[in-house]
Amino acid sequence: MTHPYALVLIFDRKAGSLPPEAIDIARAMVKGARPVILSEGEAVEIPCGKPGTGAATPATIRAALAPHRVDALLVKQRGRRKAVLIADMDSTIVADETLDQLAALIGCGDAVKRITDATMNGTLDFAAALTERVALLRGHPAALLEDVWKTTRINEGAQTLVKTMRAHNARTALVSGGFTFFTSRVAEACGFDEHHGNVLGIEDGTLTGRLAAPILGPDGKKAHLTRLLTERGAQNSAALATGDGANDLPMLHHAGFGVAFHGKPKLRAEMPLQVNFTTLRSLLFAQGYRAADFVE
Structure with missing residues (x-):
């Protein structure tokens, strides 16, 4: 060549x-x-x-x-065009952190956001930090989840990225340390083949402040990527992974294209492939797709 x-x-x-x-x-x-x-x-x-x-x-x-x-x-x-797409949800496929949005409605937004920021920058253990944040939600109405969903914004290019790759026979998965309440809706809106997240405890319409085990964190995201590649009979080089936080690093390092999307400082320090100014359309251009090939 x-x-x-x-x-x-x-x-x-x-x-x-x-x-x-x-x-x-x-x-x-x-x-x-x-x-x-x-x-x-x-x-x-x-x-x-x-x-x-x-x-x-x-x-x-x-x-x-x-x-x-x-x-x-x-x-x-x-091998630029990838057979597997695996993407983080919060601050990647959607514009905001859904847990932070939920906490803001409840009235503990500042406390939760401080923990979120530290976790995404890799200075706190993910599972412990998530458990601590979720505990602050205890006793509040689960109906607030619907209020958060109404204001959740899907990032520009997310639907185009997923639909274009699916049209070229890629398997697409949304993986999140957030909640399945949101991953299910975002996956449907964007067209992902599958979605995975954490199950938020709800009893009698009230948030319990607990999560169902096991917690999906950094290692779980990488495990889903490994499974997807095995199911496709493909090597690591055939995968594109993208995310913004430290909990995405294992799957980004494992993929042929690991792209930090508007990443936190720890990701920008480690990942050679970065999208810092533009949209998720960039992940298609990186694979050699032309705009005329996009499925909008």
Whole structure:
């Protein structure tokens, strides 16, 4: 293969058009070939060679393009289109943290958000922190879950990502440390094949402040990815995983494409593939899909 890699550049189409100077900078950094348009004014890919000693790294490329608010993903050309998609829910497929939203309605929002932020940055044990947060919900009406769902916003590109990959025979799964009350609804809205989350205790219409065991956390997410690959008879390289928090790291490291989507600092420090400025459409461009291929 003449150019075994591609540097994919994506710009937020709502903010205008991909700056030509950003393309020139990127092409010079990777000594790349003529850019190939994936979406006019939004995304291009620059075919290039395998990074060698002294070559620009993903981090240096991102730093050079950050002033232009351009996302840059350096990917292998071989096997770009993935057979499995596994995605986190809160702050990835949906815009907010549903547990934080629920806590805000109850009146303990600040306390819960502090724990959530520490957990997503990897400074607290996930299971212990989730148990502590859920305990604060005890005695409040379960009907508040419906109120949270009414205000939950699905991130731009989520439905397009899932539907396009399914149209090309990928298996898609939503996995969350949040609650199945929300994963079931988000999965249906986006078209995921399956969903997994934690079961929130409810008795007589009231939140018990407990979770049904076992708790789905970082290792559980990775286990679902492993199962999906086994069921497809596929290698790790055939998977795309995306998430924003420290509890997503095991599955992101396990996947061929592990993408930090508007990730917390710990993810940005560890993951070479990052989407920091644009939408979930970028995960399709990273796989070599053109906008004309998208299923909207």
